[in-house]
Amino acid sequence: MKIKANNIDIEIEDTHPGDAMGRPVVLLIMGLGMQLIAWPPAMVQALVDAGFRVVRFDNRDIGLSQHFDHLGTRNLLWEGFKFRIGLRIKPPYSLQDMARDALGVLDALQIGQAHAVGVSMGGMVAQRLALLAPARVLSLSSIMSSSGARGLPEAQPALTRALLSRPAGKGRQAAIEHSVKLFKAIGSPRFPMDDAMLRERVTAATERSFHPQGILRQMVATVADGARAAALAGITVPTLVVHGKADPLVPFACGEDTARRIPGARLAGIEGMGHDLPPGVVERLLALLIPHFQAASASQRK
Template identity: 50%
Template sequence: MKITANHISIEVEDSGGETRPVVLLIMGLGMQLIDWPDEMVSLLVAAGFRVIRYDNRDAGLSQRFDHIRQGSLFWQKIRFCLGLPVRAVYSIQDMTDDALGVLDALNIPHAHIIGASMGGMIAQRFAATYPERSTSLVSIMSSSGASYLPRPQPEIIAALLSKPDGMSEDELIAHQLKIMAIVVSPAELLDLDRDKWLRHLRMALRRGGYHPNGSLRQILAIMTDSCRADLLVQIRCPTLVVHGEDDPLMPIACGEDTARRIAGSEFLPIPKMGHSFPPQFMQAMHEKIIPFLHGIGGVHRIEK
């Protein structure tokens, strides 16, 4: 369904029932609400939660910002490397305000905030800037954004910024499969159900289309989010930081740094998990994440 949140049009999926405690799921760069695994949503609903998913601005069926002129990513990257201000159409804080607008539009006073990758960055800002609306925070395969943290290898960045060989549906899907093969764990790649991923990628492409300019604007928003690391000390809600040990896009040091910066946070490393949701993550949903949401701890605590 379409709602108006933060003065823009946002596509929302609402599952579970209005009387339940709410989990707000915030997806990552260029991804859609349907990219949250169905199994994860079903587990949360079965555990007694109302699950709210939405498409970020410039993704899926939510409002796009093609009407606003944007600078060259190449030149903005140069400015970023030189420590100069990066010009973005909108900020991660704007996207955080979108999340707040979703809760406001649905008359939800507070929620468990769960974000993955860029969605984890948005979720971190949400918990820091709207503590009264944050029941808890779960940051998955994300980063504090601290400048000293390890970055992806150049070949991974090159693949993410590469263009497909053509614009046919099959060529676009092949391009997405190539990117996916780079960011998942090598262990997951061996067991990858190619047909399942092909079906999902085809569905996602037909739903949201191919929209690289939206992803570029989101990348610029991430690049301008330079002060979030210092903001994390303001987070006071119960926090669980989840990260794959084999993540090539966001090395595990990024998750460890996030956990260290948030007082009382807990850190959950997941073996054989890359920048994806493998079976090991679903096992963690059963054993750790849902119990955490229910108020049960029991995961490794990072030394502060």
């Protein structure tokens, strides 16, 4: 379903539309280049079964939400070099803009407050949302994400080169094969995803929308958000930071740094978790998230 949020078109899915006074809301914010369907159905259903209304959306420039091709694309290598030597990066839009999109989703659906959950880049957007509108955020859950601080460990060079590489051929099938290879490279060693499930997820996403230009613009927005690290001290909502101890893309130290910077944040490390959401990881996330939501809601009622 399309809505207008922050003056742009955003595609959403809402498990309980119009439930203004009933279930507490969980707002799920997906990561770089990922669409709302990347949230595993079993995870969404488990949250619904636990009594929550679950709202998902495609971030701007991805999936069925509004694209920003008129803004052009940037040279990622050059932008990354500027970041390393301390030069200012001017992104086509910012993570703050994306946080305003998330707030706009709540406004459009007339949702007063929600538990904000973000993975990877989505965790950064959720952090920005908690800073932007703390009265609207019941709790924050930052998963496999980072503070964006300088000097934190980065992905290994070989993995970075793989992520920046292009498909071996043209067309959707080449894109699917390329994506499958990348997801295997960043996957959870202790919870390997079934090949058929992985291919099914990648194929569904590619057929729904294939928009690599949007991914490049989101990358630049992520790299440019270096001031967020210092701002995290201003987060006042109950915060859970979850990170895989085997994450090859965003190393565990990034989660540790995020939790250290947010007052009162709880850090939960998961052994053998990489940078994906296979069933075994989802099971462990739910065991952390649901009590976190319940405790935050109970604390607010006091």
